[in-house]
Amino acid sequence: MAATLLAVMVGAYGAGAAAALLGGGHPAGRALSTAGAVAGAGAGLLLGSQVLAGGPVWTFAAPDVVGLAGGILLRLDALGAFFLVLVGMVAAPAALYGVGYSTQYAGRYSLRGLGAALNLFLLATSLVPLADNVVTFLLAWEGMSLASYFLVLTDHDEPETVGAGNWYLGMTQVGLAFLLAAFLGLGAAAPSLDFADLRVAAAGSTGAARGAVFALALVGFGSKAGLIPLHVWLPRAHPAAPSHVSALMSGVMIKLGVYGLLRVGLDLLGGGPPWWGVLLIVLGAGSAVLGVLYALMEDDIKRLLAYSSVENVGMIILGVGAGFLFQALAMPGPAALALAAALYHTLNHAAFKGLLFLAAGSVLHATGTRNMNRHGGLIRRLPWTGPCFLLGAVAIAGLPPLNGFFSEWLLFQSLLPGIGVSSPVVAVLMVLALGMLALTAGLAASAFAKAFGITFLALPRSAGAAEAHESPLSMRVGMVGLAAACVGLALGALPVLATTGAVAAGLLGPSAEPPTFALGLSFRTPAGLARMSPAAVIVGLVGGVALTWLVVRALASRRPLRFADTWGCGRVGQSPRMEYTATAYAEPLRRVFSAVYRPTEDVTVDHHPESRYFVQSIAYRASILPWFERYLYEPLLAWVARGGRRALALQSGSVHAYLAYVVGALVILLGVLMVTGAP
Amino acid sequence: MLLFAKMLRVGLVSVPIGPPAPGEEDVVHLVREVDAESRRLFGRALAIREVDAGSCNGCEIEIAGLTGPVYDSERFGIHFVASPRHADLLLVTGPVTRNMEVPLRKTYEATPAPKLVVAVGDCARTCGVFQGSYAVVGSVDRVVPVDVFVDGCPPEPAQILRGILTALRRPLRA
Numbered sequence A: 001m002a003a004t005l006l007a008v009m010v011g012a013y014g015a016g017a018a019a020a021l022l023g024g025g026h027p028a029g030r031a032l033s034t035a036g037a038v039a040g041a042g043a044g045l046l047l048g049s050q051v052l053a054g055g056p057v058w059t060f061a062a063p064d065v066v067g068l069a070g071g072i073l074l075r076l077d078a079l080g081a082f083f084l085v086l087v088g089m090v091a092a093p094a095a096l097y098g099v100g101y102s103t104q105y106a107g108r109y110s111l112r113g114l115g116a117a118l119n120l121f122l123l124a125t126s127l128v129p130l131a132d133n134v135v136t137f138l139l140a141w142e143g144m145s146l147a148s149y150f151l152v153l154t155d156h157d158e159p160e161t162v163g164a165g166n167w168y169l170g171m172t173q174v175g176l177a178f179l180l181a182a183f184l185g186l187g188a189a190a191p192s193l194d195f196a197d198l199r200v201a202a203a204g205s206t207g208a209a210r211g212a213v214f215a216l217a218l219v220g221f222g223s224k225a226g227l228i229p230l231h232v233w234l235p236r237a238h239p240a241a242p243s244h245v246s247a248l249m250s251g252v253m254i255k256l257g258v259y260g261l262l263r264v265g266l267d268l269l270g271g272g273p274p275w276w277g278v279l280l281i282v283l284g285a286g287s288a289v290l291g292v293l294y295a296l297m298e299d300d301i302k303r304l305l306a307y308s309s310v311e312n313v314g315m316i317i318l319g320v321g322a323g324f325l326f327q328a329l330a331m332p333g334p335a336a337l338a339l340a341a342a343l344y345h346t347l348n349h350a351a352f353k354g355l356l357f358l359a360a361g362s363v364l365h366a367t368g369t370r371n372m373n374r375h376g377g378l379i380r381r382l383p384w385t386g387p388c389f390l391l392g393a394v395a396i397a398g399l400p401p402l403n404g405f406f407s408e409w410l411l412f413q414s415l416l417p418g419i420g421v422s423s424p425v426v427a428v429l430m431v432l433a434l435g436m437l438a439l440t441a442g443l444a445a446s447a448f449a450k451a452f453g454i455t456f457l458a459l460p461r462s463a464g465a466a467e468a469h470e471s472p473l474s475m476r477v478g479m480v481g482l483a484a485a486c487v488g489l490a491l492g493a494l495p496v497l498a499t500t501g502a503v504a505a506g507l508l509g510p511s512a513e514p515p516t517f518a519l520g521l522s523f524r525t526p527a528g529l530a531r532m533s534p535a536a537v538i539v540g541l542v543g544g545v546a547l548t549w550l551v552v553r554a555l556a557s558r559r560p561l562r563f564a565d566t567w568g569c570g571r572v573g574q575s576p577r578m579e580y581t582a583t584a585y586a587e588p589l590r591r592v593f594s595a596v597y598r599p600t601e602d603v604t605v606d607h608h609p610e611s612r613y614f615v616q617s618i619a620y621r622a623s624i625l626p627w628f629e630r631y632l633y634e635p636l637l638a639w640v641a642r643g644g645r646r647a648l649a650l651q652s653g654s655v656h657a658y659l660a661y662v663v664g665a666l667v668i669l670l671g672v673l674m675v676t677g678a679p
Numbered sequence B: 001m002l003l004f005a006k007m008l009r010v011g012l013v014s015v016p017i018g019p020p021a022p023g024e025e026d027v028v029h030l031v032r033e034v035d036a037e038s039r040r041l042f043g044r045a046l047a048i049r050e051v052d053a054g055s056c057n058g059c060e061i062e063i064a065g066l067t068g069p070v071y072d073s074e075r076f077g078i079h080f081v082a083s084p085r086h087a088d089l090l091l092v093t094g095p096v097t098r099n100m101e102v103p104l105r106k107t108y109e110a111t112p113a114p115k116l117v118v119a120v121g122d123c124a125r126t127c128g129v130f131q132g133s134y135a136v137v138g139s140v141d142r143v144v145p146v147d148v149f150v151d152g153c154p155p156e157p158a159q160i161l162r163g164i165l166t167a168l169r170r171p172l173r174a
Helices: A002-023 A027-052 A078-105 A111-130 A134-155 A159-187 A195-204 A207-225 A234-240 A243-268 A274-297 A301-328 A332-367 A385-396 A403-420 A424-456 A473-491 A493-508 A534-558 A582-592 A627-648 A655-676 B002-010 B025-042 B058-067 B098-110 B122-126 B157-169
Strands: A058-062 A072-076 A600-607 A615-623 B046-052 B078-080 B089-093 B116-120 B136-138 B148-150
Touching (some): A002 A111, A027 A078, A027 A493, A072 A134, A078 A473, A159 A195, A159 A207, A159 A234, A207 A274, A243 A301, A243 A332, A243 A493, A274 A424, A301 A332, A301 A403, A301 A424, A332 A385, A332 A473, A332 A493, A403 A424, A403 A493, A424 A582, B025 B078, B025 B157, B046 B058, B046 B157, B089 B098, B089 B122, B089 B157, B116 B122, B116 B157, B122 B148
Parallel strands (some): B089 B116
Antiparallel strands (some): A600 A615
16 A cells, blocks of 8 residues: 555656656646646655554665665655655645646746656655665755755746855755765764664764764754754745745755754664754754844745744754753653654644745735735735735744644743753753743744735735736635645644654654643643643633624724724825835834844935925835855855865866876875775 | 943932922912813823914924923823824814815814814914915814814913813813
8 A cells, every 4th residue: 555655656746747848838738747746745645644643664675776875765654754744735735836826937937847847846855754775865855955946946037046046056065965974974884874774873883973973964954944054045045936836945845854853863863962952952042033033124025934934943943952952861751742842833834834935926926026015905906815824924923723823832831841950051041942932933923914914904005016816726726725734733733743742752762652632622741741722722712802892892882983094194195105014014123133133224315406305216225234144154155266266276278287187196096005005 | 331321420310399389389280180180081191182283383382381391291191192093182273274274184083082172372263463364274163173272372381281171171072
């Protein structure tokens, strides 16, 4: 059964890619290509759920495919199955959405390439969590990176897109180099590069070697996950990519960075000393707070969502770090709880960030711009997109009764046991992490109030927004599918948590107990670590809203109701120019956090030549200091470029010089062999 | 850091409200009465929105005197607000000019009920020297309903306070 499903999954994605290549321009070819992607995603989803539901761990070997490097080896355990389900959950709606969305590229760009790259990307992404040896893993990983690079480049006539692609390719290839180093370090003492052998070898290696492997893997996977300071590609590549691709990259692909960290850190290395967890917590908390702070300052809706992904990955890594730390401190209960919460948030973020990117793409499709200052009033013109975006915004802001609230709350509570540990450093760190998490949640609510309010409410601020039309059916189906996933993840919080708990316990070793979440619609673990009743929250919320409505109605019935204009300083005629814009909304926070942002403002007023009382135009420009680009990447890139120019001197173009190099290399090699006495 | 250094060096410079100085008793009494009436009527301190409907700014100087160090009406809870949405009472000055007719009406509409209007200065009642000008629509009560007129060109701050008190004591319009 499992083998059939795998064959269906690989076959469907492959057939989808082939159909796109053969007939990508034709409607039938595009329909077949989409059907392949949806069928592949469905098969992956089924395969993953089967293993998650208690099916046997399933393996598949093709040792002859790339025999020299160890062959293809697949194995699906609970952790892999969880991420396979995550891929399928977002891939199917995103592929459907792509049908309508990619019509705008018809005639300008190759739809064949887009359809084929999408199918190959999904195939590689689905194989990453299945891989059971280094070569399979790296092949799938690199396939995923390269396919997504070509997807980012879809709109390649824009110079901005090419730049974004370069950033993305650079970051992902640097990450791959670190991963290679990590796996080579891990495999140095192992008989083969199968994960089973690596596990055994890692158990016997020294602490320093394990620490080095962990640090290398953290850089490699962190660059994919978008951890600060390796996040720089996200706000560039996500806006440049087609929106369903952004949804897949942000919802799914960066999650595989989290997968890799769990696989290498907990499964292969089997956990480590406390500093691993502390490092992850510090990086996670930093990414969460800085991510949301940068999200708040964005006027570009897709860049805002990209920075919000940095924030959410930070929160997930914070939970993962707490899991590592608790395991190192021999607290398996809290460790399982923290990991279960982090995995639940991973799944939730895939659902609502996918939804938000699809909805943002629908806005872009309707208005032709990503700049929120040129949106406004879209809720009336986009009656499907607006509510879908609102649902995603409520979920990601961590507001009840949607899924984001449950996972963030559980994440919050899973950190609480850390305050009670005897090490003062850990206790203080946990208190700080809790504060950072709370600050992040509050700022995220503000960022998404901005994203929804500025885009969808009030009056349209541009002709494009005023003439916006709702997207075609396929795009609406994709959005509604992911919106339903958000609601389903909230309603099914208990079964989902039971699953993530089992996955987490499986990672922590055979002796770990999965955290139990008692029935009766309440999260209650035996040690009393986490307490929350979703039912009570929902009843309280609905009751509160109903009560407010009743009180307002009772009060209003005693006083006559009067309708008046919005107060606009008594001006005659109110125009959209008087509205709050995205920049204006963020202005107070720009001042509060000016130590982080270092904002600069530039106002240029152009007067009438005859009188200073008549203003012809006002130009306002505000920018914030890009710390990481300015102080990390620019010096690094300048250094690399300088080194490259120096190395250019070697390439003189003279055959004699090249022959001299060869002779020199030979002499040095022979000298080394003579000294070491090797055969 | 400069701020903290200055705070340390200078210390507390404001003085607490003592017994009223000679000649000030009337005013203090008046302001306290306004505050008491406002609390009775609205359940809280009084919020005033000032509308200059075309005045020569003489009345504005006197109104500004209300918030100055002698009267300092803020300490009794009479404060000027930035939006009619927050106001209980509109203080309108000057003859209503053509340009200010619509804004004045809009301001009145934007003020939540129950609300009061006090027209300050002779111009608000009679248009004063601006009477008959092509730029003037007329007195304030031609545009919005007025509860109390305060005469004077310009009226003293104490007179304005008495006008506000009179308005507060009037039975409220529905």
